[in-house]
Amino acid sequence: MAQASKGSFVGWCATTARDRVQRVRVGAILAAQAGLAAVLAWLLARLALDNPDPVFAPLVAVGTLAASVGQRVRRVVELVVGIAVGILVGDVLLYFVGTGPWQLGVVVFLAIMAALVFGGSPSVVLQAAATAVLIATLSPTVRNLEVPRFVDAFVGGGSALVVTSVLLPLNPLRVINRAARPALDMLAEQLQSTSRALVDRDPGHAELAMRRLRRNKAEVQALTDAVEGAREATTLSPYSWRRRRGVLSHYAAAAEPIDRAMRNTGTLIRRSVTMIEDAEPVPEPLPDAVALLAEAVRLLRREFAGGRDPEHARILSLEAVHRAGQAYRQGVGFSGSVVVAQVRTTASDLLVASGLPQNDANAMVRGAFPE
Structure with a gap:
């Protein structure tokens, strides 16, 4: 009985080790794609587009790669749509009600509701809310945030697609x-x-x-x-x-x-x-x-x-x-x-x-x- 239990335990350990090796092997490819996409997005936004602080481009690149394989083009579109909704709601409301804690809550609430009204997926809703937060909190100190945010979304998403399709594609x-x-x-x-x-x-x-x-x-x-x-x-x-x-x-x-x-x-x-x-x-x-x-x-x-x-x-x-x-x-x-x-x-x-x-x-x- 003890010998059978020992054999079962050894078999379980061997299976677990194989599973971990497989996960690491697959994860290493994704990690390499994410790292390369982040670098490419940063370089394009910083050097080609002269963005002095290209934070959003590598974030969008990694976020695109986080989507399921086969849904990455859709993820880029959803990111851009969500950003558009967040910018629209954030700018309009800040123009009328100004900035502050309660205004931030109102902006986020209405950005989410607007995304839902337009039939947005969870990714669109999340991106709309995140962009509304950035507009409401950073706009007073960082001017002209809207256009770089749009451009970074395209640069980051495009960089991710280039890496996964051309530079480092999966078989x-x-x-x-x-x-x-x-x-x-x-x-x-x-x-x-x-x-x-x-x-x-x-x-x-x-x-x-x-x-x-x-x-x-x-x-x-x-x-x-x-x-x-x-x-x-x-x-x-x-x-x-x-x-x-x-x-x-x-x-x-x-x-x-x-x-x-x-x-x-x-x-x-x-x-x-x-x-x-x-x-x-x-x-x-x-x-x-x-x-x-x-x-x-x-x-x-x-x-x-x-x-x-x-x-x-x-x-x-x-x-x-x-x-x-x-x-x-x-x-x-x-x-x-x-x-x-x-x-x-x-x-x-x-x-x-x-x-x-x-x-x-x-x-x-x-x-x-x-x-």
């Missing part, structure tokens, strides 16, 4: 592979767990898989952000233009069907639980079909990561449909028939994720299902 394929791995591995693991639950007729094991799949929002969101980042990279970065019609386009097209496959798998698992609890027949080919779907997901990830056409993932997806059809012919109950249907639907989603048109995927699934 978009590596970013999207890193994001896709948790989502696809999690989907494969829960399908495999459901297959074992069907073999063992263990509803508790299937329920655990169902609960885990319900907590997939972080993995799916990470994949979606990575896809948006790939689109942004292929649009802005010359390094990525040659990849635009390659693997990145496959990933971009795969994000939505992968999300659908996760939702359909959730239905598959729920009906598997009911199937076991109601003591419905579980023909031997049915757990095999679910296990084949799990392996198809793993192959899809590996073939995407290797830049290969996911032909083997398609073959396994269709084999899963064939096995589900065999189970249907041997006889299943109501919930079992739903599981069979979800195997077909999930397989179709995986075929679409592999790059096939929806109509072709549906036709292949129909062809693989025994008459």
Whole structure:
């Protein structure tokens, strides 16, 4: 018992160390981008634009890089819009009510309300409030603050985009592979767990898989952000233009069907639980079909990561449909028939994720299902 606990502790430490190394590796790239963007923004504002105190430009550059990959162009726009709202409200109110503690509170309150009225995102609202504070507190001592603040926003945001797109770009394929791995591995693991639950007729094991799949929002969101980042990279970065019609386009097209496959798998698992609890027949080919779907997901990830056409993932997806059809012919109950249907639907989603048109995927699934 003690030896098993020691082994588990060593394994946990090894996993934690690998996670930390990975975080440091990814963080180091972001830190280098942020440092280079801050320096570039400061130099442009100080030397090219003759700004004697270029504080806002490097701040905006770092703030742009803090946005999720794929949302940095939007972050620049939001920063500029927020600054515009803050300047407008701050200048107008200070003209009429002057400066002071209560005037500062009024300016910030109205800047936030104005940003909300115009449908601003949290970034716009925050930037409007921050700019209103600067206008209300610094305008009496620092004249003509408004124009440099605008210029610094453009310089800082532009510097961040130049660094991430041209000077120090991330490899978009590596970013999207890193994001896709948790989502696809999690989907494969829960399908495999459901297959074992069907073999063992263990509803508790299937329920655990169902609960885990319900907590997939972080993995799916990470994949979606990575896809948006790939689109942004292929649009802005010359390094990525040659990849635009390659693997990145496959990933971009795969994000939505992968999300659908996760939702359909959730239905598959729920009906598997009911199937076991109601003591419905579980023909031997049915757990095999679910296990084949799990392996198809793993192959899809590996073939995407290797830049290969996911032909083997398609073959396994269709084999899963064939096995589900065999189970249907041997006889299943109501919930079992739903599981069979979800195997077909999930397989179709995986075929679409592999790059096939929806109509072709549906036709292949129909062809693989025994008459």
